[in-house]
Amino acid sequence: MTFYAKSETKETIREHTDRLLDNLRLLKDSYGHKFVRMDERMWELLRIAAEYHDVGKANTVFQNKIRRAIHEEMLETDCDADVPHNYLSVGLIPFSQLDLTKEESRLLIHAVGYHHERDKLPDKEMIRHILETDVMNQRNAISEHMKLPLAEKLSFRFVDRLLKRYTIHDGDQFWNYVLLKGLLHRIDHAASAHLPVEIDIDQSIGASVRNYMKKQGFRKNALQQFTEANQDKNVVVVAQTGMGKTEAALLWVGEDKAFFTLPLRVSINAIYERIRDKMGYDAVGLLHSTSVHYLAEKGEENWEALKQQSQQLSTKLLMTTIDQILKFPFYYRGFEKELATMANAKIVIDEIQAYDPKIAAMLIKALEMIHNVGGKFMIMTATLPTLYLDELKKRNIIAEEHSAFGEFIDTSKHRHRIQLHAKEITEGLEDIVRKAQTSQVLVIVNTVRRAIELYQNLLEQELHIPVYLLHSQFTQEDRQLLERKIKEFNEEKINGIWITTQLVEASIDIDFDYLFTEMSTLDSLFQRLGRCYRKRILDEERCNVHIFTENISGVPRVYNEHLVNESIKLLQPYDGHILDERTKVEMVKQLYERKRLIGTAFLQEFEDALYMFDNLDPYGMNKKEAQRKLRDIQNIQVVPRRIYDGIIDLLEAYAACRDVKKRLLLRMEIEKKTVSVPRFVAEKYVSERLPKPFEHIYIIDVEYDFQRETWKGKGILLNTPMSTIY
Template identity: 45%
Template sequence: MDYHDAGKAHEPFQLKILKALGEEVTLMKDLEVPHNYLSPFLLPEAVFALPKQDYQALIQAIAFHHERNVEPDSQLIKKALYEDLWPKLTDINEHLATEGANLEERFNRILKQMKKRIKYSDHKTNYVDYVLLKGLLHRLDHAASAHVPIEVDAEQDFKQLVDQGFAKIASDKGVPVEQVYRELQKYAHKHRKENVIIIAQTGMGKTEAALLWASNSKTFFTLPLRVSINALFDRIYSKMNYKNVGLLHSSSMDYLTENLEEDWEVVSEQSRHFASKLLFTTIDQILKFPFLYREYEKELATMAYSSLVIDEIQAYDPKIAAVLIRALEMIYLVGGRFLLMTATLPSIYLETLRESGIIPPEAFQVKTFVDDTVIRHRIELVEKSIVDDVEEMIRLAETKKVLVIANTVKQAMELYGRIKEKTEKVRVFHSMYIQKHRAIIEKELLAFDENEQATGIWVTTQLVEASIDIDFDVLFTEAATLDSLCQRFGRCYRRRQYKKTVPNIFIYTVEPSGTGYIYDKEILERSITLLKSFSGEILPESEKVRLVSELYKRDNLKGTEFLKKFDGALEQLNTFDDYTLSNKDAQRLLRDIQAELVIPCDVYDNHSCLFEQLEQADKEKRTELRRKITRLTVSLRKTAARGRTRKLPHKGKKQNGEEYDLLPWIQILDLKYEFNEVSKTGAGVLLDQEIDNQI
């Protein structure tokens, strides 16, 4: 840290500081060189006693602790050194309280090391040392600039949190707390120093198992859906009363401001800088490093001394799963550890990990936990379209909680409309709500679930599949791929035994929506075939695991779009060259590539004053206004938005008077929007025929 900013002694940089302080100075733009490119030339003599690979890593870590679009200019660097820095080296050394050497004779040697960048393809040489040096330098530098701790509560052991929760049960039984752990939890704690893949059915205490596995390590916990992440954060923060937990996703700031009465700013800032001991987050925030974007080492170096939990990997698109597998390889390479937890695991993911050229097969444990004595589901395959069974849904909803899952928003809205014509006891939830209203509906759904006396129907899409802790009495679902169906099953009789002889899950196999563009047609058809022998029967937990594993073996996937996407993504990752993408580029690739942020036209009309205020706002006020505006947006596939969007008409002004587009990443969507904030009901964006591929 002593030397990484030594190049700021450069006169043009000092003049910039004086100008920023209000002094009248003449800047020296013709001699200006980024300070990070100068700092390596002010290193002390002792550095060059290091082995060549070590000082190469050190020089590059310093030279590129700011990644810039401009490459080092050897002639300009030489001029800055000869005319400015080296003549005042004695003063610089005195100021830094160090003993720097006159490195004039080493100029070419240092410059050569700067220009020959260490890359991921060098991972068998000094790559890991370089990643750790550069990445941790980023962490330290960013934490210092933001005035936040580098790490918070480093000594905490998460076993203490789990044991506090189990203390009363242990006390009542008169046994040590470890004896009340379930088998999954005992296994996780026993293997806490290892990489582990766990396949376990719902209700086995996977969250506690993950905490026991994490033990005293800094931990990142990822889930596919923000609502699930928010719920787990709240459970740890409020119910377990652990305050050094973090939350990081695209709308985490909104959640924290609305749900924490105090300290939300501290939690938010510590989360953003990875300082939290336990951080609940989405993969796009921390697992972008397989794209080798500029400054990716910050994430990867943090993983080197951390534990990563990936929950429900099967819920991700195969392209995203390919990125996650590469991320696990890179984490293993730098010395971190991982836990994959899932209810079902596509075999191809395990096969790919076992064939990794980086992770030896013996470097991770795989264990399955199922209990077939716990009966949750009796299924029935129904050979008709789901829209033709509305009457049965309404009948059962008189006394039960009924969940209806469609494959697309268009189909969900068709069902909702038909049901609403006959009963008021129906709600709908899908992705086509603005963020503000989506948060409201999520709370309503969870409240409905917690109300033991409530009855009625919720029509949803697979938005509710992964890790949302709801427990309905009956499930009506369109046919989908087996892994997706098993996730849907987990929202019915999630916490109870099912003892009746009539089905509690109905799967509709005729013309399921989304076939061919949301779900691979061939895999969906094979899924239906595999389930036919269980129609009218109990579907044991072990069979769910076995069927998904069988369906997704590489040999059984030949010719499918799923396999093409997965293998294509793996191959594409091999083509990325280090440092060509920005952080935002990588985040877009990991989020979906095709998403566009839009604000429905009537929502825009009702809130245009926010945009007008933004045109005139100062920096602090702009941040607050942008957050409010983002809460009014919907994420829409670009293909669905094509021809329906237009630019915002608002302009901002630079200090020189030049105009620029405000929020160019947000478009106005020319489709109507429906939601009543009093009744907390409405259809959201009113879709037409062109927009039928949302989930």
């Protein structure tokens, strides 16, 4: 008798199970020594779970579903009840023959019983009905097919045990369950995808970095020597921009499997490209919401394989965003897979201060969970809020015996002398224009509306110097064009003005002569300073950074008002003076001390989020719901009506196309025409949605202003309904 597991490949249950066992051996042989909690007994439990996880698929209702799909003859049965196979599989495990402790039995029951997470809870009577009237009639045939002993007598106590799920209150057994179930997920998903659970095991990123540095004639600096010397520990590093932090992190990773996270997709893409193309390390994957588009556009020939390997978390080094791999503090159904993947790996969190307090709380909880399953982490940042460091210490996540902390700051090179202006930035336009006659001037403001206001003001003056505008509310393709343009402008040393928002704080590598900026919180402000005299030393008395502290846009919606006011107080002693790197680090520490934050919305959000994660009821949401909570659901994707009219042919071509690669390219072309805008601002102009699968994109009846030939325009004009801009 043949029992099928998959319709697409006509794979039998035994064949599929053998794939799991191959992946189990691969995982154990490759990284077995890295799993702190996986002793020989745990590996044996995982083997048993793999052997029995799909036995329940032998029920006739399931087999007939597959037979219908592959056009084979239906089997006769009096049973028409449909129960998830994972529940049935548990009932067929011969517990009496396995010599398990009570706790081991519970681990096995839950790992197999929930290797698929269902909305439908196990129903004892339905399970009894199918096992007794259908499955046990075929017991010998199933046993022979699987080459496994099966339960001789049925007991249904396992259903009661399944209904009492593991929680954090189960102590060490909870973490053992997370590993057992999570690793079963990993080998099962890899087997279903016909992929190895781990690839490029022998490829060392540490060795690639050392070879790259040697070829370039670079010597390891103190930071890089420190991280390389502490590969066996959790590491927290504060280091200024330009110190080779990426190389330092990769040297810490060494020969291990690792995940490298950054807040911005464009930064992740840039580092991925650098590792792959400049360092020559090809065991690197990319995973974020638009990574497939990026890989296809970049011309990666094997982008489909890269996509699959990245999604299965099988690549040796994965560049990714936190919403892809670190959302397990939400305890969504199936969270164990991502968390178990951390147990034999290292994770780098770059620029933790760039996340809002709720996300920072989630990251701290995630690091605590990673610590509990035996993984290692590195926090790497230019400025580390004291509040976050204190919380890590309080939770014993960075205790002295298994952690290393280092600060690497070069105080010998001065790059910024600041001047504070107790007025609105619009009052500084005359000075901006004067300096732009002979220099490159970067203007950074806190909101798109303020950026457009300044740009319009300068256009009306009919200046004889170039003035450009860059913010988030251009279409994706126009924004990419402008991002390239600002870099070229900077490299070619053209005098003029660029007006931007905080978009340029971390994602764009530029080095302007002067910075004029609205005040923000210090951590954000110091990121902005990194776009001025980024690679140069200031060896004269002039102020190259001008900060405007009155009528600041974006407060309190973008930046917390209390933190902005405290930031101004901390800056005032340095008005007219050099602001060195050590001072910047110390000021951020002071700003984010708990005593300074008492009574603020920032501290409240941070503590409320931590409390939520500490007290969350596991399995209350699914993976997509957790992802939505992480992403900025306040923003929506829109396409201005005029642009939509120009892509109707693309939408029709997409609907008619059946070639997977061509469809992806068409989809990319369509999504390039979209703009991400705040929902509360855009909703009143929204008219309709695009057809499936683009229903997340709204058509918006407002003007869009941009000329690609001249790089001029204001982007989407949310306060200007359809008119005659062009």
